[in-house]
Amino acid sequence: MMRLSTAEAAAASGYSHQQIRDLEHTGVIPAASRRANGYREFDEVHLHALRAYRELAIAVGPVVARRTLSEVWNAESDVAAALLSALHVDLMREREQALDALAALRAIGGEPDAAPADAMTITELSAALGVRASTLRFWEDEDLVHPERVTARAARSYPPAAIREARIVAALRAAAYRIPQVHATITALRSMAEIDGPITALESRLGAISERMSVLLRVGAVILELYRR
Template sequence: MSNREGRLRTADLARVAGLSTQQVRNYEDAGVLPPAGRTDAGYRVFGERHRDALLTYRALQPGYGAVTATRVMRAVHDGDVPGALALVDAAHAALHEERMSLRAAGEALEALAGRDAAAPPDRSGDGPHGPHGPDGPDGRHGPHGPRGLRIGEVAALVGVRTSALRVWEEAGLLVPGRERGTGYRVYGPADVRDARVVRALRRSHHLFDHIRPVLDDLRRAGSSEALRAAVEARGRALTARTRSMLAGAGALHAYLE
């Protein structure tokens, strides 16, 4: 059957979106497309509405992902437009949460950079064995060899109560080691850094759920410089996804109209 009078064959519709005819059939079965008509011989017959649905789905995919795009189109074709829009809202809310975590990472980096800028230069008394080196308050070594800092020492360094450090530990934000025999908490340089990050972000009213991925990224990256590069890349990716979501939402709005 030809595409006269707005009638499209499966092959015609596949050609519009650069798909295989089997993919078009799968999309109809999944509810991405409205139900197709049938000829007397049983062949599918599509129309402009099906073409618009397919193009709308393809516009939704880059920003919302295939799974959400499928669920949105299926809800629309089931007559549940509020349900479809709720899925769109949920996707935008999830993107907002990602942006909040990214903002927290940026503020953490600023806090770390500010502390590094304020640190005194490496002079004879402030070298590897001075008060700011590995043997000093932020280090793992003391006069009797490797140790770590106790919770009270870290609280004094960071400027919080010991109870705050315990709460942050219970929330999974801090993971100090334990001293053999006594079971006392011991904090190394990375633990002190993490505590400083948590304090900075809590003062900006960030939730624990926003802080946790920042610390995970910082530990995985291994340095603030590597994390900064990752944050910048993620920011670009979120911006691109936002633009894709706007384009998809615009296509959906036109389809609903």
């Protein structure tokens, strides 16, 4: 079995000395043994674990990858398998959300323009979208939706253009897009009056999720094999 110093493990894995010490200290890789002089000593299991962390971070992000691996190495075998399986569930949920949003955007794009009489109140629109009225007011504050103000009490009225924006915002938020990303999309839509941009973005996102799923399948098998050693 190979015996590697921290410097040798760094050279073999592509991580810096400090990164390896940090990953070992936080439990992201198994604990290193110690030489008589107190220095860390690594072997091929640690190298495989370092590479597995790099791939897992690609699949689920570095924060989740660090948290998961720090739990896996110290868990019972059934718990370790469950922790990795949960990552697949999360990715599948992310894929389903993106598919739902894509379907929603395509449906919106295929509908004829609504007549002015189709304007809705905030209560009607919140019910149609399945969100709270306070959520619509928040979207308005974030410049995502532009309702009109009518009546002496300045009640909100959502004309067809605002309804369309609200539906697109709801679809993108359901796909876990953050407010700044949604704002960028809505701003682009207002300038080009069509939805090919966000559809293309969602299609690209689905492709990326598919690649991450493949990586997760591959690295999950590696991690479980390392766990059994």
